[in-house]
Amino acid sequence: xxxxxxxxxxxxxxxxxxxxxxxxxxxxxxxxxxxxxxxxxxxxxxxxxxxxxxxxxxxxxxxxxxxxxxxxxxxxxxxxxxxxxxxxxxxxxxxxxxxxxxxxxxxxxxxxxxxxxxxxxxxxxxxxxxxxxxxxxxxxxxxxxxxxxxxxxxxxxxxxxxxxxxxxxxxxxxxxxxxxxxxxxxxxxxxxxxxxxxxxxxxxxxxxxxxxxxxxxxxxxxxxxxxxxxxxxxxxxxxxxxxxxxxxxxxxxxxxxxxxxxxxxxxxxxxxxxxxxxxxxxxxxxxxxxxxxxxxxxxxxxxxxxxxxxxxxxxxxxxxxxxxxxxxxxxxxxxxxxxxxxxxxxxxxxxxxxxxxxxxxxxxxxxxxxxxxxxxxxxxxxxxxxxxxxxxxxxxxxxxxxxxxxxxxxxxxxxxxxxxxxxxxxxxxxxxxxxxxxxxxxxxxxxxxxxxxxxxxxxxxxxxxxxxxxxxxxxxxxxxxxxxxxxxxxxxxxxxxxxxxxxxxxxxxxxxxxx
Numbered sequence: 001x002x003x004x005x006x007x008x009x010x011x012x013x014x015x016x017x018x019x020x021x022x023x024x025x026x027x028x029x030x031x032x033x034x035x036x037x038x039x040x041x042x043x044x045x046x047x048x049x050x051x052x053x054x055x056x057x058x059x060x061x062x063x064x065x066x067x068x069x070x071x072x073x074x075x076x077x078x079x080x081x082x083x084x085x086x087x088x089x090x091x092x093x094x095x096x097x098x099x100x101x102x103x104x105x106x107x108x109x110x111x112x113x114x115x116x117x118x119x120x121x122x123x124x125x126x127x128x129x130x131x132x133x134x135x136x137x138x139x140x141x142x143x144x145x146x147x148x149x150x151x152x153x154x155x156x157x158x159x160x161x162x163x164x165x166x167x168x169x170x171x172x173x174x175x176x177x178x179x180x181x182x183x184x185x186x187x188x189x190x191x192x193x194x195x196x197x198x199x200x201x202x203x204x205x206x207x208x209x210x211x212x213x214x215x216x217x218x219x220x221x222x223x224x225x226x227x228x229x230x231x232x233x234x235x236x237x238x239x240x241x242x243x244x245x246x247x248x249x250x251x252x253x254x255x256x257x258x259x260x261x262x263x264x265x266x267x268x269x270x271x272x273x274x275x276x277x278x279x280x281x282x283x284x285x286x287x288x289x290x291x292x293x294x295x296x297x298x299x300x301x302x303x304x305x306x307x308x309x310x311x312x313x314x315x316x317x318x319x320x321x322x323x324x325x326x327x328x329x330x331x332x333x334x335x336x337x338x339x340x341x342x343x344x345x346x347x348x349x350x351x352x353x354x355x356x357x358x359x360x361x362x363x364x365x366x367x368x369x370x371x372x373x374x375x376x377x378x379x380x381x382x383x384x385x386x387x388x389x390x391x392x393x394x395x396x397x398x399x400x401x402x403x404x405x406x407x408x409x410x411x412x413x414x415x416x417x418x419x420x421x422x423x424x425x426x427x428x429x430x431x432x433x434x435x436x437x438x439x440x441x442x443x444x445x446x447x448x449x450x451x452x453x454x455x456x457x458x459x460x461x462x463x464x465x466x467x468x469x470x471x472x473x474x475x476x477x478x479x480x481x482x483x484x485x486x487x488x489x490x491x492x493x494x495x496x497x498x499x500x501x502x503x504x505x506x507x508x509x510x511x512x513x514x515x
Contacts, residue, residue: 053131058217060128061142064121065213068114068149069178072157075110077174078439080161080250089250099251103158103243111154118146141216141228148235152209153178155242162249167351167439168344181238182210209235284367285375289349290382299341299387306334324402328409331398334391335417339450342384342421344442346428349376350512351438359512369508376429380421408479412486423449423493430500433511448496453489460484 080103083089092102122143128134157174164170185208206215206224212231214220221228310330314321349372353359392414399410424445431448432441461481503511 053128053133056131057125057128057134057139057142060121060125061146061213061216064118064146065149068118068146069153069182071111071114071150072153072155072178073171073175074440075114076107076154076157077161077171078167078437079106079110080158080246080253081165081167081170082439084165084253085167089253093251099247103162103246103250107154107158107243111150114150114154118150121146135218138216138218138221141221142213145212145216145232148212148232148239149209152181152235152239152242155239155246156181158246159242159249162246162253168348171439181235182208184208186210206230207234209238283371283375283378284365285349285372286378286382287375289375289379295345295383296386299384302337302341303387303390306337322401324398324406327398327402328406328413331391331395331410332413335413336450338384338388338391339417339420339424340446342380343424343428343445343450345380345383346376346424346445347432347438347441349379350429350432351441354432354438363509363512369504372429372508373425373504377425380425408482412482416486416489419490419493420449423497426497426500426504430504430511434514449493453485453492456492457485457488460488 080089083092089102097105125139125142129136129139156177157170160170160174160177164173206227207230209231212228212235215224215228215231313326350359353362395410395414399407402410427448428441428445431444432438435441435444461484
């Protein structure tokens, strides 16, 4: 077994990714600001050192566990699938490399930066131990939990990458599996606790990979040590099984299968053919995006799942469920899901063309930036228009059943929804052309439009709060904070959208040619 050529090749590619250093810097900066703020607040409250150490240890461990679970989505979910799309996976098997060599080589190279980062975090977790309040065994258990979560996430990413060819499918399934492993059994536990008082719920929760994080703390470990080891064994077992599946699947997945003709292909209705022809004549870009008819269906399925979850809460709580607090939480969570989905969908057109090598064919047509922009807007409206319209139709009824103090939240939420979608339309098109890794174009759009305003708002709120505390003044109010968030969000959207729209309008052909 000699995976070192694969490791060297992957490390050479990874060293050229500037976005990796940017993500590390932003993550470290946010973590330092959060820890500094918590330390200042607790010191102002005259908290003892062992209390401060417990909070610092929990924050560091929580952030590390979060990033360990996302490592597979970010690092390994698009490794083998990218080789299959480029047609280079079969070239690796022309050498004396086996499936085990390819999988271990690519996984080692892609996970090296994550392992080194986790090794750097481990000594930092020893600082709360020196401050007191944290046991050495607790630190050791937590470090083991972090490495187990990292191994499981990377292995699941490799398995999904070996199974799927499309980057979006591999990344999406990896994220869903990690989410299910961490929260699937706990959700079932909550449901079972409401209907029966047995130990079945606790036993199921112990087989969740996310339970080992909570059980690693002294307060939870002392009462149920066997539950901790069950959860740890589950994470390691899933990782080994996923890695074995990737080793078995990779040599069998590099060849494209012959497409099977569908029985209904020759019986397509005249009405469907005329509709598709009208779409092609109207806007070819929209015609290309509207080929995948299951995309609006997925949006409807997700909306139906959210409605069933909300209906279950109403059946449990009755009239108490129908108040402005539940309305606002439901509406803002629904808007957040739509925004994240639209951020990913706004990058689909050029992402698919770049990965399939079809972008040059589009540049050979007389289509201009205006055609692409209009086609992108029509495709987003085709995919999300009716489901989002149905959600917006319920807003007046929620506002009518809420008090006057909640009305500004509805207005600001609707305003920011429109502004975010407008900005993501332009930023998504530009970012899908300029990013080095097209598969992660949606994450770049979400970082600029959705996450960056929250980071700026939190920093401003912390600065103003500390200034008001030291100056002994009272300025912060509920609606002042809401207005500040709206101003920050609108200014951020205006900056990125105008920048992207201007660049696309003037340099669209050049950006597409460079991509």
